[in-house]
Amino acid sequence: MALLGSSKGISKKDINFFEEYTAAAKKTARYLAYFIFAALVVIAIFVVWWFIAFLQNNAIKKDITAMEERLASEEFKDVEILAAQYEADLTNKNQQLYAMSSMRNFVDRKTYANPALLDLLMDSIPTDAYIQAYELNGDKFTIQGQSFTDYSASNLVAIFQDEQNVFNSSIPTTIDVNRVNGVMVINPDGTVDPIDCYYDFKIVGSLTNTVNVSISSYANINGEIIALGGVVNKQYSYGDSYINDEVNTFTYNGTEYTLTGIRVNSADLAPDALSEIMSTGTHRIKNLTGDVSVTYYYSVVVAAEEEGEA
Numbered sequence: 001m002a003l004l005g006s007s008k009g010i011s012k013k014d015i016n017f018f019e020e021y022t023a024a025a026k027k028t029a030r031y032l033a034y035f036i037f038a039a040l041v042v043i044a045i046f047v048v049w050w051f052i053a054f055l056q057n058n059a060i061k062k063d064i065t066a067m068e069e070r071l072a073s074e075e076f077k078d079v080e081i082l083a084a085q086y087e088a089d090l091t092n093k094n095q096q097l098y099a100m101s102s103m104r105n106f107v108d109r110k111t112y113a114n115p116a117l118l119d120l121l122m123d124s125i126p127t128d129a130y131i132q133a134y135e136l137n138g139d140k141f142t143i144q145g146q147s148f149t150d151y152s153a154s155n156l157v158a159i160f161q162d163e164q165n166v167f168n169s170s171i172p173t174t175i176d177v178n179r180v181n182g183v184m185v186i187n188p189d190g191t192v193d194p195i196d197c198y199y200d201f202k203i204v205g206s207l208t209n210t211v212n213v214s215i216s217s218y219a220n221i222n223g224e225i226i227a228l229g230g231v232v233n234k235q236y237s238y239g240d241s242y243i244n245d246e247v248n249t250f251t252y253n254g255t256e257y258t259l260t261g262i263r264v265n266s267a268d269l270a271p272d273a274l275s276e277i278m279s280t281g282t283h284r285i286k287n288l289t290g291d292v293s294v295t296y297y298y299s300v301v302v303a304a305e306e307e308g309e310a
Contacts, residue, residue, distance in 0.1 A: 090253070094227050098216070101230025108233045109212045109291060117141075120166065124159045126152040129201075136207075141167070143203040150177050153201035160205060167205035170238045171289075176202040210235045211288040213242050217250055217296045219257050228252040228298065242285040242292065248278060250298050257298035265293050 070076070117136075121143070125131055129147030136142075147153065153175045161167035180198045212235055217228040229252055236242060250257045259278060262269045264285070269277070277283050285292060 091226060094229065097230045098227035101232070105214050105231045105233045109214070117166065120160075120164060124156055124164075126155050128152055129156075139206050139208040141205050141207050145201055146180075147199050147201060150179070150199050152199075153177055153203055157203055157205065166207060168207065168209045168238065170209060171206040173203065173205040209238050211238055211240070212236075212291045213285075213288070214291070214293045215244075215296070216294070217252075217257075217298060219252075219298045219300065220260070221300060228257065236288050238289060240288055242283075242288060242294070244283040245281065247283040247296065248281045249301075250296065256301045258301050259296060260299050261297035263295040263297070 121131065121134065125145075126147065126149075128149055129145055129152040131143060131145040133144045134142065143156070145153075157167065157173050157175060161169055161173060167173050178200045180200055212233055215232045215234065216230075218225050219228050220226075228250060234242075247262075248259050250259070262274060262277065262283065283294075285294075
């Protein structure tokens with residue numbers, strides 16, 4: 001009885017098929033092993049990360065609990081009262097600083113003459129003149145006297161202004177000369193001689209070439225005007241410009257403020273001028289020829305933001 005199947009047995013083609021199938025199966029098994037290994041690594045990393053996060057979360061919870069217990073203890077029982085007291089103390093200190101800086105600014109703006117000025121005046125009197133009176137008021141030096149010529153006062157000014165640099169050449173010095181007629185001189189023998197060329201003169205000159213700009217800042221906090229620090233006095237040369245490039249914001253004691261108004265020499269700036277300054281962020285005063293007082297008004301930035309959110 002004949003056996004079923006090929007009489008030639010397993011052919012070479014069948015052997016190659018089994019070899020290719022076995023190789024493909026091994027390759028697939030190897031890739032599957034790589035995938036499983038990578039998945040295990042990812043899972044392990046996630047587990048480690050979760051475990052660390054869990055430990056950190058527990059630590060944070062413990063810290064929060066400890067902080068809550070400390071805040072509830074006697075140590076912080078009066079913290080709100082102390083905060084209000086410190087705030088009041090800070091306001092008082094600011095007011096004291098403002099008062100002290102105002103007094104210092106008053107002193108800094110005073111011009112005091114050199115003690116040698118009187119000696120210089122005595123040495124500079126023309127031979128045909130004499131001095132009746134002199135006065136120093138701030139930076140203005142006034143000299144009054146008489147002379148027999150109308151140019152003696154001019155000679156005295158030339159010495160003070162050009163030779164000794166006492167009078168500021170940038171600020172005009174005024175000379176007022178008046179002729180006095182009918183002056184009589186009594187001679188020893190009793191005769192009288194009339195003198196017709198006799199002059200009264202008055203000289204007013206400036207001793208300094210500096211201009212003071214006093215700067216102060218205030219904030220409106222809960223309807224109360226609070227001084228932000230003290231008064232700052234800056235000196236400029238005659239004819240220079242005062243420039244503030246950071247006028248829109250002001251930071252004091254860690255709080256930021258925003259500009260709301262400017263006052264120069266007790267006069268508020270017009271809305272148009274204030275808007276232009278706010279748009280550029282620069283406040284400028286050109287050609288300073290005298291002392292100037294500048295006051296800036298601010299409001300709290302945070303308070304303005306909260307009102308906008310409401």
